[in-house]
Every structure is written in C-alpha cells, then in structure tokens.
Amino acid sequence: MADAADRKNLTTGLVLSGGGARAAYQVGVLHGIERIRRECGVPSTGNPFPVLTGTSAGAINAAALASYADEYPRALERLYSTWYNFQASHVYRADAFGVVRSGAKWLTMFTIGWALARWRKAKPKSLLDNTPLAHLLAETVPLERVPWLVKRGVLKAFAITASSYTAGTHFTFFDAAEDIQPWLRSQRIAVADTITVTHLLASSAIPFVFPAQRIDFDGQKHFFGDGSMRQTAPISPAIHLGADRILVIGAGRLHEPAGEKRATPGYPTLAQIGGHALSNIFLDALAVDVERAQRINHTLSLLPAEVRERSALRPLDLLVIAPSQRIDDIATRHIGALPGPVRTMLRAVGVTENGPNGGGGGALASYLLFESDFTRELLALGEADALGRRADVQAFFGWPAPPLASEDGTPMQ
Numbered sequence: 001m002a003d004a005a006d007r008k009n010l011t012t013g014l015v016l017s018g019g020g021a022r023a024a025y026q027v028g029v030l031h032g033i034e035r036i037r038r039e040c041g042v043p044s045t046g047n048p049f050p051v052l053t054g055t056s057a058g059a060i061n062a063a064a065l066a067s068y069a070d071e072y073p074r075a076l077e078r079l080y081s082t083w084y085n086f087q088a089s090h091v092y093r094a095d096a097f098g099v100v101r102s103g104a105k106w107l108t109m110f111t112i113g114w115a116l117a118r119w120r121k122a123k124p125k126s127l128l129d130n131t132p133l134a135h136l137l138a139e140t141v142p143l144e145r146v147p148w149l150v151k152r153g154v155l156k157a158f159a160i161t162a163s164s165y166t167a168g169t170h171f172t173f174f175d176a177a178e179d180i181q182p183w184l185r186s187q188r189i190a191v192a193d194t195i196t197v198t199h200l201l202a203s204s205a206i207p208f209v210f211p212a213q214r215i216d217f218d219g220q221k222h223f224f225g226d227g228s229m230r231q232t233a234p235i236s237p238a239i240h241l242g243a244d245r246i247l248v249i250g251a252g253r254l255h256e257p258a259g260e261k262r263a264t265p266g267y268p269t270l271a272q273i274g275g276h277a278l279s280n281i282f283l284d285a286l287a288v289d290v291e292r293a294q295r296i297n298h299t300l301s302l303l304p305a306e307v308r309e310r311s312a313l314r315p316l317d318l319l320v321i322a323p324s325q326r327i328d329d330i331a332t333r334h335i336g337a338l339p340g341p342v343r344t345m346l347r348a349v350g351v352t353e354n355g356p357n358g359g360g361g362g363a364l365a366s367y368l369l370f371e372s373d374f375t376r377e378l379l380a381l382g383e384a385d386a387l388g389r390r391a392d393v394q395a396f397f398g399w400p401a402p403p404l405a406s407e408d409g410t411p412m413q
Contacts, residue, residue, distance in 0.1 A: 028382020
C-alpha cells in the first residue's frame, strides 16, 4: 500500500461486475463515494477513475461514465437519474405483443419445438427482446467520445468483456493509450478495439434472456454473450490496463448476510434453477478473484522486502464494496412491480410473489427487475454501504477527514 502522500499519484481503476438490474447498486455506491469526497472538502478535479472496466450491466455503467469522463460528477448524476427512473420497457419489450413474440414463443419451443423446427422463422433467439436497450444506449451513451478522451489523457483505458459462443473464449475489448499492449491468457484474450453499442449489448446479453450479438474478429464471425460467462479473473483487465489501486463494486454475495433461508419444499422450479445458475455466472467469479487477491496480498506481506522485490507478484491496493443485504430478498418484495406480461411469463417458470424467497424466484427476478421500485432501493442501499465504509474510502483515495463544523453548521477554521 502506498502512503497518503503518494496516493494522489496512483492510477485508480474501477471494476464494475455484472448482474442485470442489480447494477443499480453500483451507481448508489459511486454516488455515496462522491458525497464523501464533497464532505471531505476535496475539489472535483478531473476523472477519478482513469481506468474503467465493466462486465454485463457493469459494462453499461462503465461506458456511461467513460463517455463523459471529462465531466465525471455530471456523468454520475445523469447515470443515477437513469437508474432512479428506470422502467423495464427501457431495456426490453415488456408489452404483451413483445413478450408473446419472444418469450412465449421461446417457452413454447420447449414443448412443441419438434413441430416448429421446420419453420426457421419460428425459432426465437431469446426470452426477451432488448431492442429498447439498443435505442437507449445509442441516445444516451456517446461512445464515439471515448477514443478522443483517451487521446486527451482524460482516460487511460476503458474495457468491457464478452464471451464468444463461437470460440468458447472470453474476450476483453479495450480502448487505451498506445503503450498498452493486448494480452493472452488461457481461455482469455484481450483485443484493442473501438467499443460500440454492439459491444455493450454483447457484454450484457444474459444467456437465454437476451440475444447474442455478432462481432467480427480476426476475419471470423463471432457471436458473443454476457461477459460474466467464463470470466475467471474479473479484476485482471484493470491490472493489465495500468491501475495501481482498484475499487471493485460487486452486485451480491461478497458481504451479504446469510439471512434466514427457509428451504422451499418440493422439486426446484425452473426459476430456482435459473436464478442459481445466473448467480453462479454473475457473482461467484468476482468473489473468488477478490479472495485470491487478498491471499496474495497477505502472503506478500509475510515475505522479507528483498524477496518481495524479486517476486513477479505485487500487492494489490484493493477496496471492495458489495451489498450488505441480500438482493434476492429485496427483489422478492418487488416482483409485483414487473410489467404484467413479463410477470405472467415468469410465473410459468416458477417466479411468484408468495412463499419462502418468493417461491424461489427472487434471484431470477433480480436480474430483470429494471423497475424504479427496485432500482431506487438498490441505489439507496449502495449509497448507505459506501457511507458505512467512509473511513476505508477516505484511506483508499487519500482524502482528509471532513472539516469540523461549528454549532451553526459553518466549517471551523
């Protein structure tokens, strides 16, 4: 760890994980951190996160911040406002006709697919149609500004991840300064590229839920899905892209209390199985990678200084903020906020508002609950969790303690 005097010279990276609608929590955390900065009397000078990396919905949050990195506080407020006023119809077709065209037809394939297979037009690509998200991103996230901001030095690097169904390989697409070279690891490859809306749709294409996206690479046609799939080292891109210290914001499990879990009797529903699978895809890899980094830090701290100097490993200056409450349980309380057609479709696979843990559907619903009732609660939770870690945040950024106030509320000299 660098001492306080050197911290202002460190390159700070931000890692935002995936999780569908759960990603509202990340924006709440960043909002809380921005409040701490103001209360510490630290002026807003430049972009606090020169290295921005994201996966799935975290990639979209990162892209919104990267596109306006030269006016970060305003960019954060715009992003906060978007999540505060979210509706599912901003992300996917939630009307009855749209749900029937995609989801109902997709579910029907399970039962009479043998009869429909002869008609190629009857083969849906996903449970939901995310065309509205493509329009939203095109209107609100000017990705064409990112290369310009990189050239100006406002951003050192911006990266998103996606998983190639075609090659079975995990890709990191990045736009960065010229001195950063692509890297290759087992089942992982980095590609310098101009990131577009298609890249964001690919990174956030939850398997089965949203359609895969085509991105051509090295003369080959690839179809990409959610970047959380096969992502074994979520923190790694930020390190490769030059971050000296990294803020990681998760979307569940890392700090969630165990809570009172009541077993749901009977055979698990498709909703339970689907929620369990998605939680494995979105949440587990980050938890494992954070634990790995913490073990390496601990091991290096036990070594003599001369041995550490010879080692290829270096301690990672890491701050991790993750939900202090179970998001599955929060989602269960808000299942009724889903649009009627979507709620009806999900009920067919076991997502209900009744019974323990919402009948087992809270986890699955949490990824699709792009409704303000749910996102506002996550924004508030994220901000509260950040404020609860005030001392850690101040130490991470090297910010001073807030100035003392007099009885009339004015700062004391």
